[in-house]
Amino acid sequence: MTIGLLVAIVAVWAAAFTAVNRRADAVRDAMQRAEPLIVSAQGINTELARADASAAASFLVGGVEAAGPRQQYLDSIDAAMRELSVAAQNGGSVEGASDAIATISEKVPEYAGLIESARANNRQGFPIGAAYLRAASALLQDEIFPAAERLYDATVDAYADAYADAGAARDAPLLAFAGIVLLAALVATQILLFRRTNRVFNVPLVLATVVALVLVFMPLTAMSHEHRELARATDEGYFGVNTIARVRILAFRARGDESFALIARGNGERWYTDFDTVMSAIGSPDDDGLLGAAFEEEPIDAFSSDLADALDHYKSAHQSVQETDRAGDFDMAVTLATGDAATSSATAFAALDEELKATLDEYAARFERGAGRAEKQLDNQEVWVSVLAILVALGVVVGLQQRIREYR
Amino acid sequence: MRLRTFMRTGGAAVAAVMLLAACGDPEPAAVPDVASLLTTTTAAPAAPPGPPPECGDPTASSRPDPRLPTSGVMPAGTYMREIQDRGRLVVGVSIDTLLFGSVNPFTGDIEGFDIDILHEISKALFNGDPDRLEYKAINNAERIPKIQDGSVDIVARTMTINCARRELVDFSSVYYDAGQKVLVRADSDAAGIEDLAGQKVCTSASSTSVENLRALADPPEITEVVDQTDCLRLFQAGDVAAISTDDVILAGFAAQDPNAKIVGARFSDEPYGLAISLDHPEFTQFVNAVLERMRTDGTWKAIYEKWLGEVYATSQGEGAPIPEPPAATYR
Numbered sequence: 016m017t018i019g020l021l022v023a024i025v026a027v028w029a030a031a032f033t034a035v036n037r038r039a040d041a042v043r044d045a046m047q048r049a050e051p052l053i054v055s056a057q058g059i060n061t062e063l064a065r066a067d068a069s070a071a072a073s074f075l076v077g078g079v080e081a082a083g084p085r086q087q088y089l090d091s092i093d094a095a096m097r098e099l100s101v102a103a104q105n106g107g108s109v110e111g112a113s114d115a116i117a118t119i120s121e122k123v124p125e126y127a128g129l130i131e132s133a134r135a136n137n138r139q140g141f142p143i144g145a146a147y148l149r150a151a152s153a154l155l156q157d158e159i160f161p162a163a164e165r166l167y168d169a170t171v172d173a174y175a176d177a178y179a180d181a182g183a184a185r186d187a188p189l190l191a192f193a194g195i196v197l198l199a200a201l202v203a204t205q206i207l208l209f210r211r212t213n214r215v216f217n218v219p220l221v222l223a224t225v226v227a228l229v230l231v232f233m234p235l236t237a238m239s240h241e242h243r244e245l246a247r248a249t250d251e252g253y254f255g256v257n258t259i260a261r262v263r264i265l266a267f268r269a270r271g272d273e274s275f276a277l278i279a280r281g282n283g284e285r286w287y288t289d290f291d292t293v294m295s296a297i298g299s300p301d302d303d304g305l306l307g308a309a310f311e312e313e314p315i316d317a318f319s320s321d322l323a324d325a326l327d328h329y330k331s332a333h334q335s336v337q338e339t340d341r342a343g344d345f346d347m348a349v350t351l352a353t354g355d356a357a358t359s360s361a362t363a364f365a366a367l368d369e370e371l372k373a374t375l376d377e378y379a380a381r382f383e384r385g386a387g388r389a390e391k392q393l394d395n396q397e398v399w400v401s402v403l404a405i406l407v408a409l410g411v412v413v414g415l416q417q418r419i420r421e422y423r
Numbered sequence: 424m425r426l427r428t429f430m431r432t433g434g435a436a437v438a439a440v441m442l443l444a445a446c447g448d449p450e451p452a453a454v455p456d457v458a459s460l461l462t463t464t465t466a467a468p469a470a471p472p473g474p475p476p477e478c479g480d481p482t483a484s485s486r487p488d489p490r491l492p493t494s495g496v497m498p499a500g501t502y503m504r505e506i507q508d509r510g511r512l513v514v515g516v517s518i519d520t521l522l523f524g525s526v527n528p529f530t531g532d533i534e535g536f537d538i539d540i541l542h543e544i545s546k547a548l549f550n551g552d553p554d555r556l557e558y559k560a561i562n563n564a565e566r567i568p569k570i571q572d573g574s575v576d577i578v579a580r581t582m583t584i585n586c587a588r589r590e591l592v593d594f595s596s597v598y599y600d601a602g603q604k605v606l607v608r609a610d611s612d613a614a615g616i617e618d619l620a621g622q623k624v625c626t627s628a629s630s631t632s633v634e635n636l637r638a639l640a641d642p643p644e645i646t647e648v649v650d651q652t653d654c655l656r657l658f659q660a661g662d663v664a665a666i667s668t669d670d671v672i673l674a675g676f677a678a679q680d681p682n683a684k685i686v687g688a689r690f691s692d693e694p695y696g697l698a699i700s701l702d703h704p705e706f707t708q709f710v711n712a713v714l715e716r717m718r719t720d721g722t723w724k725a726i727y728e729k730w731l732g733e734v735y736a737t738s739q740g741e742g743a744p745i746p747e748p749p750a751a752t753y754r
Binding site: 076077078136137138139140141142143144145146147149150171174175178179180182183184185242246249250253254257258261265279280281282292293295296303304305308312343345346349 | 448449450451452454455457460461511513518519520521525526527528529530531533557558559560561565650652653655656659675676679680
């Protein structure tokens with residue numbers, strides 16, 4: 016009987032301990048590794064797209080190579096490689112991530128080499144520079160961006176795994192089941208003892224039963240609170256991070272479309288069409304595109320109105336570029352797209368990117384706060400569960416030893 | 424007794440727990456599917472070409488009216504009047520064929536032999552203003568479709584006149600006689616296309632060059648590219664041993680790469696014409712009149728000297744006289 020009870024206690028302890036332990040690890044993983052990885056993966060994508068757009072802008076403007084876009088290009092490539100090494104450190108073990116990371120690491124230097132050939136030829140006035148620029152962009156589109164997409168998807172899956180571990184459906188039922196068995200066994204034991212010894216209360220066993228109740232209900236409550244906090248953090252923060260990250264990637268694709276439509280010199284329909292498609296996928300904060308989904312889930316009024324304004328401003332700046340190009344005034348279209356004027360689409364895009372980054376950071380901060388709250392719910396639970404289990408075991412052993420001694 | 428009831432309720436509890444444990448683990452809400460938001464339709468592939476048709480002399484163009492309309496005053500009802508009213512001539516050109524049509528990276532202007540011909544047409548339409556051109560950069564495959572769908576008024580893009588193309592577009596009279604040759608590494612022993620049998624040779628898709636290569640008795644391994652200039656890039660990367668296309672295009676490549684040389688005799692004739700829609704025969708006559716004037720008043724020779732003078736001097740020797748413009752033949 017003692018053995019049976021001790022086994023039941025161990026079962027409860029095991030169910031509680033492993034559940035709490037795994038969940039605490041999963042929450043920490045979600046907070047410190049999985050969610051930052053998503054931001055990194057998005058960063059790789061957007062920095063590479065920014066580099067490509069800068070290279071294209073340099074090319075479009077012509078003349079002596081302007082210092083601004085060149086520096087922007089170099090900075091963006093550096094930033095992308097930094098994010099890549101962060102991703103490699105934190106995400107190397109994520110399934111599907113290491114292949115994507117390896118592909119990106121191999122191909123980005125190749126891309127940079129083609130851009131340098133484009134520059135070198137351009138400097139000598141050779142039109143073959145355009146062919147190298149085209150080859151660089153094709154490499155980016157055909158091989159590097161797909162790998163970056165795969166990396167992003169892998170990081171999203173990693174978060175989903177962490178989230179699932181942090182709220183595994185089997186935890187509570189298993190603990191409850193083990194708890195019911197233990198409590199029933201304790202009660203049954205005390206009833207049996209009462210029948211045989213006519214003593215109503217075996218104090219140690221009674222105490223053990225009370226502690227056993229706490230042993231079961233404390234982690235159950237903690238897990239329930241933890242999952243609720245994490246779910247809230249996911250809805251209020253993670254979902255926004257994931258959605259705005261995708262919006263940002265798409266926004267940079269649209270910006271690239273604008274440059275390449277102009278480089279195609281009067282033959283850029285394909286890119287203008289893609290621009291429109293991308294813009295409608297992004298949508299606006301109050302419809303059902305990506306932006307709408309983010310803000311519906313968790314509205315941040317200050318941000319959504321600023322973002323809506325920045326987006327409208329960029330779209331109308333682009334409209335001017337497109338109309339001017341279609342009307343045949345190429346030089347003016349290039350000025351409108353690349354110039355420093357407040358009305359240029361370059362300026363408007365920079366402002367839009369600021370807003371997107373700020374929104375992304377805000378959602379990330381919300382997620383972090385919520386995940387922190389979730390983590391707090393499980394603070395020290397492992398210790399408490401172990402201590403209480405020992406106390407229950409002691410109560411059982413002491414209580415039963417008393418009776419056994421009486422029989423001898 | 425009570426123990427048995429207890430066991431029964433215990434069993435029920437077990438079953439309940441099993442059911443609960445079978446519920447799936449939670450997943451975070453899914454972000455809207457980006458791929459489906461971005462669905463685009465893909466264009467149907469082009470039909471393969473049939474056997475080349477015959478049509479007598481493909482270079483015979485429409486005889487121009489000897490009275491060229493006064494510049495700036497185009498007759499009503501003609502396509503030239505439409506262009507004049509629009510304010511600009513929309514032209515399909517190359518922007519990366521050095522010597523014939525390419526962007527000058529320093530000035531941003533498009534320039535070349537083909538472009539200068541277009542400037543002359545602009546002058547004839549717009550009261551002496553050579554710059555009333557709206558450029559549309561096109562690749563070789565787009566030359567005919569862009570004329571057919573009206574995206575451009577005229578194509579000046581190293582385009583060879585032949586019977587097959589005559590069925591789809593109209594051509595001006597011949598404005599340049601090119602021929603196909605081959606470009607190899609400066610240290611190569613090859614003396615002509617015949618020495619490159621089985622080796623990788625690059626050329627442009629949708630061109631007479633690729634057809635000519637396929638028709639050779641001992642053909643090379645042909646690599647086709649959509650954008651002709653990519654041939655030079657592949658050549659520089661060592662992915663192909665040679666490039667074969669019209670000699671003037673090769674001259675443009677050689678001017679960008681000191682490690683290349685052009686070898687061999689011409690193995691095809693490539694008479695260049697400007698492509699115009701079959702719907703505007705009076706515009707073809709107008710363009711032919713402009714070309715005829717250029718042949719006789721020295722403009723053609725000036726353009727030749729500007730763009731090909733150096734290349735010609737290198738191959739024929741300093742002081743060799745600039746060649747005469749190709750004569751026009753009319754139907």
